[in-house]
Amino acid sequence: MAIHAPRPRLLLATRRLRACAAAPCARRAPVPPQAARPRRVFLGLGATFVDQVARMASGGASSRSFVAGARPQQGVSPVEQILKNVEWPDEFPFKPEDFSRFDESSDTLFYSAPRFVTHIDDQAIKALTEYYSEVLPPSNSPGVAILDMCSSWVSHYPPGYKQQKIVGMGMNEDELKRNPVLTEYVVQDLNVNTKLPFEDNTFDVITNVVSVDYLTKPIDVFKEMRRILKPAGLAIMSFSNRCFWTKAISIWTSTGDADHAWIVGAYFHYAGGFDLPQWKREK
Template identity: 85%
Template sequence: MATLAPRCRLLGPTGPRPTALRACAAVSCSRRAPVPPHAARPRRVFLGLGATLIDSVARMASGGTSDRTFVAGARPRQGVSPVVQILKNVEWPDEFPFKPEDFSRFDESADTLFYSVPRFVTHIDDEAIRALTQYYSEVLPPSNTPGVAILDMCSSWVSHYPPGYKQEKIVGMGMNEDELKRNSVLTEYVVQDLNVNPNLPFEDNSFDVITNVVSVDYLTKPIDVFKEMRRILRPAGLAIMSFSNRCFWTKAISIWTSTGDADHAWIVGAYFHYSGGFEPPQAVDISPNPGRTDPMYIVYSTKKTV
């Protein structure tokens, strides 16, 4: 009998408030705005089962028959993280498998409403933050590398880079200017709502690395955003999407709130794949204490050189 995969842990009035780490909205239930009528439109609901989601997508793409190789990554081997396995040897459907309703949200009110007041808090626990910072210390270019440019997409007052990390250009893109001003790692910042305008205001081939912390689940136009990421990355440039199992469910997209951790890795991998121009995405599980602290997952890819 299948076991339900963990879904997003809901952050309500007693949980931490959003950090504005994202250029898309997340809101505590205690600050929830009235939901407009159009927000209640029907949404597809998946079961939160790794294999079930992937098999469902495969059937939609193939006209009713799933591909055995396609779903193999969803069936975990003992002792190996299913998040890591989910992007191994994927045979993607010919067309993007998700529908517009998969990117609907329970609360479709203006995202900027929730970022009018700065919130200087963190979104994941200290253990998960330390794991992410350690990961960054291993994969980011060494501090003060000449010519390196980094974009921290969906940024806030903290980026979780290693202490003292510096580059000639580190741009933060977020929703609240007061928070961005307080982020000491940034050399400059841009205030922009990616759910309204997914076009990135940067020249082609201008960044070496793009990071995004616990925010990819709020993007309602992910393919547009990922295509823009590809455009502004230099050849072989690295894009790192990190996420946990915590979310503000009223602002997270439907396909995210109805699925589990391994599914989330596959969804982010699909964004890379269907945007074109990226190497096959890979997933990493850097959870510091599985089952005891917040998990931490990475899906990353590099821009193709040709």
């Protein structure tokens, strides 16, 4: 079962911090609690969750209803405002039940039949491919290695894009075999085994298209991403308002677009070693 909406349209991108700058760059000046307040107005189904987290970050609870009372800054999108005004709690704010799913049966079984379909619409694919053409290393760059995590039969890279090493990691071998951009592939269930089978500092870029919402151990996976990325390597998480509802984690299916950006940003933050994420919204 999938949740359908007119257009999936969000992605977050961030870089691994250079090793020499990891300590000072990872600690940024805290944002005053009042600066974070306007974001509540955008939060739809997830307002209660992000309100609770914001109160944890500011060290207290407030009786004011920011959902009703706050107003967005003129010309600033909900996601941009959330990421600009973010103030992370000291401790990881999610609970184990946030990563539960309606269908806890085997993911290997669920994905055993190949699905040669696209999970986002044509306009979203076009926007994502254009974004990749702007940020991916030029085709056939010497020494460049890319990992397409949670990959399938198509990666949405620019037409004819090539590198000496493009690895696809996914759940279905038949799908991965059909992906023309891959030079090799790995079949692995990241919800069972979060350890990525690669050496430290292997990849220049990691991409993940509309699958971050299925990760039940995201911090473990993001720590592994940091480990295998080269210093200043780029991680790109694209996601949408569509999903296999029964397999997406609880905190994802109970929240909206702006919350999803906050959630994925939190994964980068609590995994450590990443710069602040930047976002791009497909128009």
